[in-house]
Amino acid sequence: MAPPQGPRAPLEFGGPLGAAALLLLLPATMFHLLLVARSGPARLLAPPPYLPGLEALWSPEALLLWLTWLGLQAALYLLPARKVAEGQELKDKSRLWYPINGFQALVLTSLLVVLGLSGGLPLGALPEMLLPLAFSATLTAFIFSLFLYMKALVAPVSALAPGGNSGNPIYDFFLGRELNPRIYSFDFKYFCELRPGLIGWVLINLALLVQEAELQGSPSLAMWLVNGFQLLYVGDALWHEEAVLTTMDITHDGFGFMLAFGDLAWVPFTYSLQAQFLLYHPQTLSLPMASVICLINAIGYYIFRGANSQKNTFRRNPSDPRVAGLETISTATGRQLLVSGWWGMVRHPNYLGDLIMALAWSLPCGVSHLLPYFYLLYFTALLVHREARDERQCLQKYGLAWHEYCRRVPYRIVPYVY
Numbered sequence: 214m215a216p217p218q219g220p221r222a223p224l225e226f227g228g229p230l231g232a233a234a235l236l237l238l239l240p241a242t243m244f245h246l247l248l249v250a251r252s253g254p255a256r257l258l259a260p261p262p263y264l265p266g267l268e269a270l271w272s273p274e275a276l277l278l279w280l281t282w283l284g285l286q287a288a289l290y291l292l293p294a295r296k297v298a299e300g301q302e303l304k305d306k307s308r309l310w311y312p313i314n315g316f317q318a319l320v321l322t323s324l325l326v327v328l329g330l331s332g333g334l335p336l337g338a339l340p341e342m343l344l345p346l347a348f349s350a351t352l353t354a355f356i357f358s359l360f361l362y363m364k365a366l367v368a369p370v371s372a373l374a375p376g377g378n379s380g381n382p383i384y385d386f387f388l389g390r391e392l393n394p395r396i397y398s399f400d401f402k403y404f405c406e407l408r409p410g411l412i413g414w415v416l417i418n419l420a421l422l423v424q425e426a427e428l429q430g431s432p433s434l435a436m437w438l439v440n441g442f443q444l445l446y447v448g449d450a451l452w453h454e455e456a457v458l459t460t461m462d463i464t465h466d467g468f469g470f471m472l473a474f475g476d477l478a479w480v481p482f483t484y485s486l487q488a489q490f491l492l493y494h495p496q497t498l499s500l501p502m503a504s505v506i507c508l509i510n511a512i513g514y515y516i517f518r519g520a521n522s523q524k525n526t527f528r529r530n531p532s533d534p535r536v537a538g539l540e541t542i543s544t545a546t547g548r549q550l551l552v553s554g555w556w557g558m559v560r561h562p563n564y565l566g567d568l569i570m571a572l573a574w575s576l577p578c579g580v581s582h583l584l585p586y587f588y589l590l591y592f593t594a595l596l597v598h599r600e601a602r603d604e605r606q607c608l609q610k611y612g613l614a615w616h617e618y619c620r621r622v623p624y625r626i627v628p629y630v631y
């Protein structure tokens with residue numbers, strides 16, 4: 214059994230009480246959104262139209278479908294990869310290896326779906342199953358997080374995450390104890406972060422588009438835009454899969470309920486909210502308006518991709534010609550911080566681009582309802598909180614050099630505003 218760690222990390226998310234509240238609040242919010250999106254008034258802040266009984270949530274077919282989906286994605290993860298990438302250095306100075314075959318999984322899944330559709334797969338029936346599927350995903354996330362909690366009890370101390378090991382079982386269950394839980398080379402966190410949830414999200418979007426086409430004769434322009442933008446986002450994440458290895462989730466956070474539920478349930482069932490809304494509340498969109506929205510998405514994507522790629526290239530090889538000319542600050546750790554290019558504009562330019570895209574995903578749903586803007590509101594809160602967490606960690610890592618960076622680049626996410 215792992216002995217207790219040395220100095221304890223400060224508690225986050227409001228400590229055990231906050232973690233207990235989030236354990237209930239996150240699934241409740243997800244079901245609220247699913248119910249409200251299909252109701253006539255679709256009011257984000259009103260109570261759901263009805264409270265579903267267990268018979269509306271529990272379905273053995275939905276559970277089977279969900280487990281088959283997880284099995285399929287796990288099988289695709291195990292296929293030979295075009296590349297195997299090295300992760301960041303761990304506490305014990307070792308590094309883990311990760312298969313880079315996420316985009317391949319997306320392509321193979323798409324081929325299977327196309328094959329299925331030509332063979333009569335009733336994809337348009339999926340939207341009717343969203344509630345029991347979300348319930349199965351939530352159940353799986355709870356059980357899986359319990360397994361991860363138990364697994365961490367026998368993990369060596371060097372395998373534990375900096376947070377998530379407070380000794381309070383609820384807090385640790387929520388945050389996650391082990392940094393990179395694996396069985397042999399199968400890395401659970403890396404697998405969940407990019408595969409079943411993200412690919413599931415675009416598949417749900419597609420099913421909503423197919424059902425809209427069945428109901429209305431053809432998919433609406435708004436539905437095409439939401440599908441296109443979000444497919445670009447997911448395709449981009451899988452194409453640049455290696456970049457996820459330097460994100461906070463992989464390098465810092467343990468794998469517990471927060472990420473298991475976030476990856477497996479929250480992402481596919483709430484990130485598809487705009488497409489769900491559009492199926493039940495069709496919107497007409499003029500071509501000029503659609504062009505403006507495309508432009509907003511393109512600007513957001515340009516900033517998001519530019520900033521993420523610049524940092525990843527720099528972290529992998531600071532002498533790469535694409536980043537070698539950028540101005541930097543040296544830190545006592547030997548690592549450098551960029552102070553020009555995207556990272557000289559604000560301290561989190563990638564968040565800015567991501568938020569601009571979030572706006573573009575909601576605009577096709579019109580401005581008559583707040584519900585499709587839930588993602589933008591939630592995401593702003595998530596990124597502001599995430600930025601504060603990252604800032605604390607960077608201050609700890611880089612000390613004076615981080616103060617200097619903040620002096621040189623005073624704004625966090627939005628230039629001259631925040």
Ligand SMILES: NC(=O)C1=CN([C@@H]2O[C@H](COP(=O)(O)OP(=O)(O)OC[C@H]3O[C@@H](n4cnc5c(N)ncnc54)[C@H](OP(=O)(O)O)[C@@H]3O)[C@@H](O)[C@H]2O)C=CC1
Nearest residue numbers: 460461462521524549550551552556563564567599603607
């Ligand atoms: N759609 C969604 O739901 C979500 C999307 N995201 C997206 O994921 C992406 C990754 O986000 P996240 O992991 O939070 O954070 P970042 O990719 O911004 O990584 C932060 C780290 O970057 C390094 N860094 C910070 N400033 C500099 C600098 N000036 N020069 C060089 N390195 C620097 C530091 O790590 P070090 O120095 O150790 O390298 C810091 O800890 C973002 O694009 C975000 O928008 C995130 C959360 C949810």
Ligand SMILES: CC(C)=CCC[C@@H](C)[C@H]1CC=C2C3=C(CC[C@@]21C)[C@@]1(C)CC[C@H](O)C(C)(C)[C@@H]1CC3
Nearest residue numbers: 239406407450457460462471472474475476479480
């Ligand atoms: C409220 C709640 C359940 C919190 C859990 C948060 C998670 C949903 C997010 C934490 C970080 C994420 C990232 C992505 C998806 C959402 C989660 C898991 C991400 C995979 C989306 C695609 C991006 O291109 C990305 C790879 C940069 C990104 C990484 C972080």
